[in-house]
Amino acid sequence: MFAFGMDAYIIAGIIPEISSFFQINEAQSAQMVTAFTLCYALSAPILATVLSNVPTKKTLILSMVLFIAANLATIFSINLTMLLISRALAGIGAGIFSPLAAASAASLVPEEKKGRALGLILGGMSAGTVVGVPTGLALSSYIGWQGIFGLVILIALLGLIGVIAGVHEVNAPPPPSLKERVTLLASKQVSATIAVTFLTAVASLGLYSYLAPIISSITDTTQMTPYLWTWGLGGMIGSFTVGHLIDWSKKPRVLLVVILAVMSLSLCAIPFGLLLASPLMFLPFLLWGATGWSSLAPQQHTLLELQPQQGAAVVALNSSCNYLGGSAGTILGAVWLSNSLPIKSMPFAAAIVGICAVIIQLFIVHAHNTKNRVSKEVAVQISFKAGKGVPN
Incomplete structure (x- = not known):
């Protein structure tokens, strides 16, 4: 592996x-x-x-x-x-x-x-x-x-x-077979969650494919190793800490909003950070790596909650969409370059895709909170009626 x-x-x-x-x-x-x-x-x-x-x-x-x-x-x-x-x-x-x-x-x-x-x-x-x-x-x-x-x-x-x-x-x-994975998309909640995974991968993994030309176009350097090490260090930090954050917050959907917002801001900061002559130039790469790699765990947690009986299939579907998003992001990057658009601006385009993921995730959080509130209100009404001897 x-x-x-x-x-x-x-x-x-x-x-x-x-x-x-x-x-x-x-x-x-x-x-x-x-x-x-x-x-x-x-x-x-x-x-x-x-x-x-x-x-x-x-x-x-x-x-x-x-x-x-x-x-x-x-x-x-x-x-x-x-x-x-x-x-x-x-x-x-x-x-x-x-x-x-x-x-x-x-x-x-x-x-x-x-x-x-x-x-x-x-x-x-x-x-x-x-x-x-x-x-x-x-x-x-x-x-x-x-x-x-x-x-x-x-x-x-x-x-x-x-x-x-x-x-x-x-x-x-x-x-899980292809049919099992596709069947799960009939659920609106699963489809919305998978869409966020796809867009996150388009922004993060898609941009990663063009990291070398982006850095060289801004800094005139061909030494990529320090930036990739920083990105990798961030990835390790994010991978090891996100599980504890999920257990602490008990709100993976809200946590993902924060993760995606920080990721989008870090992508926007890349062109500006590269112009700094200080260790701060690596901060956007550290945050990007941490948020990009930590975004999958809250998604898996949410999907397993939505489809506990189809856990293997829904997690596999999420993984497939992650790599499909990376492929789509790489293709979009090629289209960007083939149209002679400035490569320095590619991080901003990726950040816009990340913001789109944030917006969808906010709708998911709102829908989840609304569903929980309605469920609690119904439970209270049933309890109230039962206490007064009114048939349920």
């Missing part, structure tokens, strides 16, 4: 090198992220039914072999078409593996350890993004962009060996 997280977003830091190597523009290079994340989001629900009769361990191994082979193809790509196809295949491999890995981890441990097992699976991918990406970028000047993908392959090979040698055959439940 660490390899998957690193593979998905390492492109954000090496876009200039890849653009120069293949003699393509930055918008075209960024579509490597689109190809990976789009296929990652769609492969699991579409292929879940097709692979339902294949033994779980065999599917895990085949998906990892596909992922490794696809990254080898990336290293030896000779043109943009081959590059995008290889990234799409890598996304398919990761998309098949990830939900099965979570289900397998939960089935391999006692009930009281399932939370830790799932946390380790999800934490692996987030660590690959917030730690693996800046680490790989720091090494890129020594091993080149091909060497970075070689490092991803090495990590994935270690995981493959671990699965082959250390995992017995498991009877994990199949991941």
Whole structure:
């Protein structure tokens, strides 16, 4: 999972090198992220039914072999078409593996350890993004962009060996099918919540894909590592603290409003912060990383509350929409650049998308509060009538 997280977003830091190597523009290079994340989001629900009769361990191994082979193809790509196809295949491999890995981890441990097992699976991918990406970028000047993908392959090979040698055959439940996920969208509350996840990903993950050209256009620097480390540090802080904030506030919907508002403000502050000659220039990246990574937990909490009987399907749907949003954001960024719009203004556009998510979330909070108030009023009326002997 660490390899998957690193593979998905390492492109954000090496876009200039890849653009120069293949003699393509930055918008075209960024579509490597689109190809990976789009296929990652769609492969699991579409292929879940097709692979339902294949033994779980065999599917895990085949998906990892596909992922490794696809990254080898990336290293030896000779043109943009081959590059995008290889990234799409890598996304398919990761998309098949990830939900099965979570289900397998939960089935391999006692009930009281399932939370830790799932946390380790999800934490692996987030660590690959917030730690693996800046680490790989720091090494890129020594091993080149091909060497970075070689490092991803090495990590994935270690995981493959671990699965082959250390995992017995498991009877994990199949991941939710595409039909199960789409059926959930019939609920207005679920659809609205998923829409917020999608827009948040468009703003946050979409902008992340263009971080290198944005920073270089404002600061004339090609050193991306400090900014990615700061973003990653913020992501780790947000990931580890948001659960405690949810438990403390007991209002995940309201908490998400605050998270999205801070995220939007931090995106707006990026162009101004980059002009500061002080450590404050990194503050927007710290806040962006913290809020972007912490936004998923309140959503999962809300969705599990709305659909307790369809927990696996609704969380999987939310994850798919997160990656679809990242893909859409990357495509929109390419459209932005292809129309010769100033790249320095891209953070403001992302912030506007984030504000749209805030507005929808405010409507969700209002609807939830109204529903609770009506329920309490009805309960009071029933209690009052019952106390007076009036039939219910």
